Amino acid sequence: MNSTSRIKSILQSGSLDSTLTGFLNFDLRSLDIQKISDFELPTNIRLGHLVEKVVSKLIQESINFRIIYENVQIIENQKTIGEIDFIIENTASKQQIHLELAYKFYLFDPSISSEPILNWIGPNRNDSLNEKLYKLKTKQFPLLFHPCAVSQLENIDVSTITQKLCLLVSLFIPYNLKTELDPKYLPAIKGFYINLKTFIELHNPDNLYYLPTKKDWGIHPATNETWQELNTIENVLKLNRLEKQSPLCWQKQGNYYTELFIVWW
Incomplete structure (x- = not known):
């Protein structure tokens, strides 16, 4: 796999407006990166984990953000109850961000609902954008405030953290789609x-x-x-x-x- 092409594809991925997702958006273009050092991409991990590795590298290479925590498994009674993707910090403002990352491909099926947000599904119809947003709202972002997370994240005041979503999406529409989509998806x-x-x-x-x-x-x-x-x-x-x-x-x-x-x- 060409690492340059993979990195470029991630930096150029589309993202959805916060008015669609309900979450503050973290745009990878906000990373101030002077030069990306060469690094070898792992070949034995799934696509989602591969993207996490690349985004981690991009944050590390930036001069305006630093990683405080990464892929923190939250454990309760010796059982993993969830994982926090990143806690990062703006090096100038010192503002800390709980950042959740997702890399998704969704297809628009207008037959599902009159509500467009409900019509974005996975290629094999076994997941959806709406389900992902619901999981983020009810599980992934609230995990930060779980007592076990608070105790594991040393020197972090969770009451002052901003939570943001980096949802990198590639959207596909039906061939010869007759209806108009909200321009925010385009x-x-x-x-x-x-x-x-x-x-x-x-x-x-x-x-x-x-x-x-x-x-x-x-x-x-x-x-x-x-x-x-x-x-x-x-x-x-x-x-x-x-x-x-x-x-x-x-x-x-x-x-x-x-x-x-x-x-x-």
Whole structure:
């Protein structure tokens, strides 16, 4: 994996306005980074943990924030009841921030509800933006004030901490979506989604494709060097559909790149 491409993809990820999430937003662009030192990305961890490692490195490389605590497991009666992602501090103001981080991919299904915030779901329909926000509100952010957290976070006055969310999202809309979305979602929209039948019908002989592994999701397709014909990936896509898996597909036509999910539903 190209570390430069991975870091760039994270810095350029979309984020949602606080009026949509209900939480103060922490924008990675607020990090004052003069130069990012070379570092090797781990290869044996899941995408979410990989992003945590990169964001940790970015904060460490910044001159305006420092990490006080990172990945603190809160333990009660010898059982882990949750984890706090970061406690960081602004080096100038000394303001401390409880920072929760998430890196997500959501697809817009307008058939679910008349409330747009309820319509963003995971590619395989087993999670949603609304569920994530509910968990943050009821579990992850309140964890800071749990007596066990207060006792574990030495020299931290939790009553003065600001809580912020760094929700990095890539949003995908239905192919030829007819309804208009709230403009606040637009900066995070990366592409569209279709089913396999429509994908094959829309195939152009000039198109080339690549099915990235999940660890490469979010990286711009232009960084990819290996491309395939439709007949090379078609059987894989049919198997994905049978297994109810919705793969991300990168499409290349000349110098034009598209990101799309091919959904089983």
